[in-house]
Amino acid sequence: MKDAAVNFITRFAPSPTGRLHKGHAYSALLANARARAEGGQFILRIEDIDTTRCKPEFVDGIYEDLAWLGITWPEPVRRQSEHFADYQAALEALKAKGVAYPCFCTRKDIEAEIAGAGAAPHGPDGPIYPGICRDLSADEREAKIAEGTPHAWRLDLAAALALVTGPLEWQDELKGTITATPEELGDVVLARKDTPTSYHLSVVVDDGLQGITHIIRGEDLFHATHIHVVLQRLLGLATPVYHHHGLMLDEHGQRFAKRNKSVTLESLREAGESPEALKRNLLSQGG
Template structure:
C-alpha cells in the first residue's frame, strides 16, 4: 500500500515525432499510477523543441491515445516550443557565471578530432566532445561570432563542477542512492545551432517550473540524470526522486520504436483492442 503524499507530482513528457506505442503507454501508466495512488498530481508535457521533426498532428495523437487509455491530466498542457524564452533566461544565467561557451564545431570537426586521438574518452552515448572550442580565446570567439559562424552553446562541465565544489548524488527508487559522474557525458549541448535550447536544459527547467517531485522514465535516460543533477544544483533547483524503469521489448527482443507503426496505440485502437485489457497487461 503506497503512503498518501499529496505533494507528489509526476509527469509524462513525450516528443511528438510519431505516434505513441506500447512502451510509451507503459511509461505514462507508471507515472500516472505513481501519482494517483498517493493522492498526488499527474502532468502531461509536450517536449517539442525539435521543430523540424515534431508535428502538430502527432501532438493531437498523443492527446487522443492517452485519453483512449483512460488517463487524465491537468490543463493547460505545457508545450516546450511555446516557452523558448524560459530556456534562454536559464542559458543566460549560465553564460553570466562563465559556465557556457560557444561551440563552432561541425560534426566533421568533432569526428576528425576524435579520430586523431588514440584514447578519446567514451561515454554511454559514444565519444565525448573533445573540448575543441572550450580552449578558444575570447578574441577567437568574438571573431567567429562576428563572422556569422553558426554555433551551439555547451556546458563547461569542469568549471561547473569546480563551482559546485562537492560530490553530487540523487535517489533512484530502483538503484538506490547514485553518485553523479557527469564526466561520462562531458560538455553537453545546452542550445543547438538551430534550436535555442536542448533536451538537457529544457527538461531541467521545466521540471523545476512545474514542481515535479518524482520523475518516472525509461532506463534509457538514466545516464542523462548525471548531467541533470549538475544543472539542478547550478540553478538552485531541488533534485527530484527518480525511478528509471525497464524498457518494453517486442517479440524479437527489440525496443518498441515509433517507426514500427504496427505497434502504435493508434493501430491497436483501430484493431479493436480493449484499452482496459491493454492497461491491465501493462500493469507494472
C-alpha cells in the same frame, strides 16, 4: 508552479515526432498510477523543441492515445516550443556563471578530431566531445560570433563541477542513492545551432518550473540524470526523486520504436484492442 498542497507531482513528457507506442503507454500508465496512489498530480508536457521533426498531428495523437488509456491531465499543457524564453534565461544564467561556451564545430570537425587522436573517451551515447572549442580565447569566440559563424553552446563541465559543493547525487527508487558521474557525458550541448535549447537544458528547467517531485521515465534516460543533477545545482533547482523503469521489449528483445507502426496505440486501437486489456498486460510486466 508547484501546488504547496501536493507532495507528489510527476509528469509524462513525450516528443511529438510520431505516434505513441506500447513503451510510451507503460511509462504514462505507471506515472499516472503512482500519482493516483500518492494522492498527487500527473502532468502532461509536450517536448517539442525539435520544430522540424515535431508535428501538430502527433500532438493531437498524444492527446487521443492518452484519453483512450483513461488518463487525464490538468490544462493548459506546457509545450516547450512556446517557452524558448525560459530556456534562454537559464542559458544566460549559466553563461554568467562561466560554465557555458560557444562551440563552432561541425559534426565532421568532431569526427576528424577524434579520428586524429586515435582514440577518444566514450560515454553511453558514443564518443565524448573532445573539447575543441573549450579553450578558445574570448577574443576568438567574439570574432567568430561577430562573423556569423554558426554555433551551439556547451556546458563547460570542469568549470561547472568546480562550482558545485557537497555531494552530487540523487535518489533513485530502484537503485538507491546514486553518486553522479557526469564525466561520462562530458561537455553536453545546452543550446543547438538551430534551436535555442537542448533536451538536457529544457527538461531541467521545465521540471523545476512545474514543481516536479518525482520523475518516472525509462532506464534509457538513466545516464542523462548524471548531467541533469549538475544543471539543477547550477540553476538552484531541487533534484526530484527518480524512478528509471525497465523498457518494454518486443518478441525479439528490441525496444519499441515509433517507426514500427504495428505497436502504436493507434494501430492497436484500430485492431480492436481494448485499453483495459492493454493496461493489464503492460502493468503486469512491472519495471
